[in-house]
Amino acid sequence: MTQEKKSLEQQAHDLLAEGQYQPAAELYWQAAKGFQRLDKHDRAAICLAASASSRGLILGEKTFHRVATLYEEAAKEAEAALDLEYASMLYKYAAVAYERDNDNNDFSDCFFKSKETYRKFLLYDLFQVSKPKDKSSRRTLAFRFKLQQLFPFITVTIASMVWGHGERPHRTVYFGFGLILFFAMIYGFGHFSGDNGLVHPGFLQLVYFSFTTYTKVGPEKLSPVGFNQVVAVIEAFVGIFTIPLYLTGLCRKYLRY
Numbered sequence: 533m534t535q536e537k538k539s540l541e542q543q544a545h546d547l548l549a550e551g552q553y554q555p556a557a558e559l560y561w562q563a564a565k566g567f568q569r570l571d572k573h574d575r576a577a578i579c580l581a582a583s584a585s586s587r588g589l590i591l592g593e594k595t596f597h598r599v600a601t602l603y604e605e606a607a608k609e610a611e612a613a614l615d616l617e618y619a620s621m622l623y624k625y626a627a628v629a630y631e632r633d634n635d636n637n638d639f640s641d642c643f644f645k646s647k648e649t650y651r652k653f654l655l656y657d658l659f660q661v662s663k664p665k666d667k668s669s670r671r672t673l674a675f676r677f678k679l680q681q682l683f684p685f686i687t688v689t690i691a692s693m694v695w696g697h698g699e700r701p702h703r704t705v706y707f708g709f710g711l712i713l714f715f716a717m718i719y720g721f722g723h724f725s726g727d728n729g730l731v732h733p734g735f736l737q738l739v740y741f742s743f744t745t746y747t748k749v750g751p752e753k754l755s756p757v758g759f760n761q762v763v764a765v766i767e768a769f770v771g772i773f774t775i776p777l778y779l780t781g782l783c784r785k786y787l788r789y
Contacts, residue, residue: 540566541579548586557586561602564609573613580606581622588629600629604642607649616653620646640699640785647688647697654685694777701781708746708774715767716742722760730757746771 544559564579584602607622623646630639658681688697696703716738723730724741733741733754744750745767756764 541575544579544582544586548582553586553590557583557590560586564606568609573609574615577606577609577613577615577618577622580609581625584625584629596629596633597635600626600633600635600638600642603629604638607642607645611649614656616649616656620650620653623649644697644699648692651685651688651692654681654688657681658685694774695781698781698784701778701785704774704778704781708771708778711767711770711774712739712742712746715746715763718763719756719760722763723757724754724760725757726754742767747775 540559540563544556544563547553547556547559560579560583564576564583567573567576567579580602584599584606587602588596588599603622603626607619607626610616610619610622623642627639627642627646630636630642691697692703694704694707695701716735719738719742720735724733725731731754737754740750741754745764748768748771
């Protein structure tokens with residue numbers, strides 16, 4: 533059965549080399565369906581991607597919806613095969629095709645999935661099982677610290693949490709409220725000065741102070757003292773960057789319509 537699917541794939545490759553894009557695309561698709569039934573997700577992903585690229589050569593500028601759906605299906609197969617870097621690339625190709633077909637919802641979804649699968653790839657690549665050269669030796673789980681991969685993983689993770697890579701602006705709101713509550717609890721360990729000297733405000737007052745510090749909206753009736761001054765500076769600094777991110781993400785997502 534596997535040999536039969538490989539034969540279909542080779543026939544499709546030969547047709548593609550001859551410039552017969554339509555039959556090549558169809559044979560690639562048939563081979564991919566066969567590999568899917570055999571749970572050979574890696575081969576299915578390659579055949580689906582080849583079918584998508586062949587159809588792109590046929591359709592030209594007319595429509596890219598079928599091309600996009602094939603790339604998206606190929607990305608899911610690559611993800612099932614744990615080839616996350618390849619899946620990320622295929623999701624990106626699907627996003628580009630959806631965008632060219634003016635399908636903004638699917639473009640947004642595939643672009644987000646592209647970034648998320650790349651983040652998973654970076655995470656999994658940090659932890660690898662070392663295979664010893666001597667088969668008689670014991671296998672050990674080793675942590676491979678790679679600075680060139682750790683930094684982009686942290687960057688992509690923060691982008692995912694803060695604004696969903698620009699495609700989930702509501703995450704910025706949740707992130708902001710979480711920070712406001714977090715800093716409010718931190719302020720509880722410090723001191724404030726009021727009209728009558730040092731004061732110890734309640735939690736709701738701390739939340740209000742944290743909100744005004746984060747957003748710079750509303751009067752601040754309390755003045756932080758000592759440790760709380762440092763915390764207030766950090767919160768204000770974070771607010772300066774996250775609030776514009778929300779506006780940028782909102783404009784980026786909804787102005788497409």
